[in-house]
Amino acid sequence: MKKNERLNLMMRYINNRGFFKLNELQQEFHISRATALRDVADIEAMGLPLEATVGRGGGYAVMPNTLLPTIRFTHNQVKALFIAFMASRNQQLPYLKNRQDIVEKLLGLISPVQQEQLLLLDNLLVFEGTNPLKPALLELTDQPQPQLEKLLTVSLSTRQLKIRANGKKYKIYLKHLERANGKWYLDCLDLKQPQRLIIAVAAIKAAVPLQPSEQVKTTTLAALFSKTALNPNLILQLDARAIAQYKKFHPLPYKLTYVDPFQARAQISEHVAPEGDKELLINWILFLGPGCHVELWPKSLAQAYKARLKNELKR
Incomplete structure (x- = not known):
């Protein structure tokens, strides 16, 4: 990267943060400490006011949106x-x-x-x-569900919400809004009966922030998350072929974790409830193909899988 390009990018970097340290510039732009000091001096000479502070928590503070160059695209x-x-x-x-x-x-x-x-x-x-x-x-038109933007707008103020979906009312903590298999879902924590919930955005009829008096404290939230965290009893190892199949379809909440830098191998680690839909899960594992290796699964699921294969062989 040329110096003038680096300086322009660096000005935006420090302006967006308001406070920075030299080691942050070194890591972000892969430069030495001496180069970082020279760049900061050049930026000050260009008219961007910086205030240096010393000590353990020291660094540079910058006044936002001051004398930034016009944004240009190549x-x-x-x-x-x-x-x-x-x-x-x-x-x-x-x-x-x-x-x-x-x-x-x-x-x-x-x-x-x-x-x-x-x-x-x-x-x-x-x-x-x-x-x-x-x-x-x-x-092309590709409008999302009307409720999606409302949820996002509400969630920007607080993630603790009161929602109405599938004929029921919930008090939740919204962990993520996820898009999977062409649909949007809420991955959330039920605050009344601590458990993980997956709710389709299309099913939500109303969503409002919880009143401050109803909201759960951060320490309590952390305890609820720990309480609902279950040890994984299903571990799948996937190669590139199975990863390609996973991207075509995967049921929530099964998440993919890559285990090599080239994303050619991955792992799925989840907890399967005993009362879960075993047939759906078995169909999906078969769908992943020979590139999927089962490292760990519940005994009931293994038995159902063997029974499925026996029935297939009898046909």
Whole structure:
């Protein structure tokens, strides 16, 4: 990276944080301490006011949004933005109400030659979410469930919510909003009867923040999470073939953890409830194919799996 590029990026880095230390710049930009000191001096000379503090908690403080250079994108960066936008088709992303409006604004910022290149890219590249009947980016609509944006807006103020779904009322702590198999789900903790819940966003009829008097303290939340954490009794080892199958379909809440830097091997570690749907789980394990190796599973599930194979052999 050239020095002027590094300085511009560094100015945005420190401005976004408001306070930083030299070792943070060294790690982020892979530079020596001497280079970091010279860069900070150059940034101060450019007019960005920095205040140095000494001591164990010392560092540099910066006044936000002061004398920052205008943001500019290179040709390749514009292409990268456009391609990323194309790749998100049919993902039901929140806040994305009008793709055409966003694309027209993006096209309006660039030259006719670049516009032509982006339109060619749109015809050349086909992503997994592309609608074969309407492959053009400007024609595609992919609105999420209306409740998704409301949930996100409410959750930005607090994750402790009161929701109504499937004819029941819940007081929850929202851990994550997840998209899996083309649908959005809440991964949350039931605060009344401490247990993990997976609720489809489409099933939610109402969601409001819990009143401050109803909210659970942070220490209590930590205790509830510890109480509901169960030791895994299902461990699956996956190779590249099984990982590809997992990406096509996986039931919640089975999460993939990569065990090598090349993402060619992965592990699934979960707790299976005794009353769970064994047939669904067995079908999924078979769907993962020969690249899936069972390291650990409950005895009841193993017996059901063997019975399934015997029945298949009798046919």
